[in-house]
Amino acid sequence: MEGYLTDSDKGAFVIEDSGSNKPIALKMYSIVNRDSVYPWKTIYNELDRNLFQIDGNFIEIFQLWVNPSYRRLGLATKLKLKLEEEAQNHKVNLIYTHTEETNNHVIELNKKIGYQEVRRGPIWDEVIRVSLIKQLS
Template sequence: MNITVRRADMNDLEIIVEIDLLNEGYTSNDSKLTPEEVIEHSKKIHGFIVDEDKGVLIVEDQDRGTRIGYIMYRISNRDKPYPWKTAFSELDRNLFQEDGRFLEIFNLWVDSKYRRQGLATLLKKSIECEAKSYGVNLIYTHTEEENGHVIELNRKLGYQEVRRGTIWDQVVRVSLIKQV
């Protein structure tokens, strides 16, 4: 298998939106989005492709010409007020660099046919290079408490649990960080 990692471009938008709407790996309310909500969701994902403080890294199987995984992120700031509930302000300020910036992972997905082959690890290691390129030294991620395999992967890669609890709904999430 000939694997490459690259930044997403506009040619990837439709597939990223489609995969993101599958809700794999996290609790959803199972309600179908209206066409208008799908358009709004697509605009949100579009931002991850074009905004300079956001990004999506794609893993491709070059032999098959197939996208088989991605990781979506943005540069966030612990000290910035957000219009939605976050866990950042609950974390020790000393964990963050002086300007409060860090890389926040939004979504990690690997095609079910390609799982357990090191691709999530490859994406997580690639995101460390992205963090350094933005001049940030901390990566933040969270996952639902029930995703034990994701928590274990993060721990194997050097992430430390810093919080466990609800954030914006009643689902318990585990927040993890890694200094890079």
């Protein structure tokens, strides 16, 4: 975990309940490169290279969590919009995320705020996942 916290290409945003100061929502991300070779299974090379900026960098959301008691209050949207600001700070114009095909509410949330579906299928196991991207201007 220490390496994650000190790596300039990784980050997290946490929203706390103002009364209890306990985390109620969290998003973790990393800046990755579409053209890199990774020691784990990815599908980046299956995505159209023209979707990515010239250097291949993009932001991947790899964890988004909202406490069940606080869902449907706009916290996930708030975190995703905050990440768009962070992308601009890093000069990255594409955000990638994926979710299980059964998470219809998550897919719809992403589409509502401008993400488009670019792939459907398994990634590292047999679970069907929906890959979505948002291109920033």
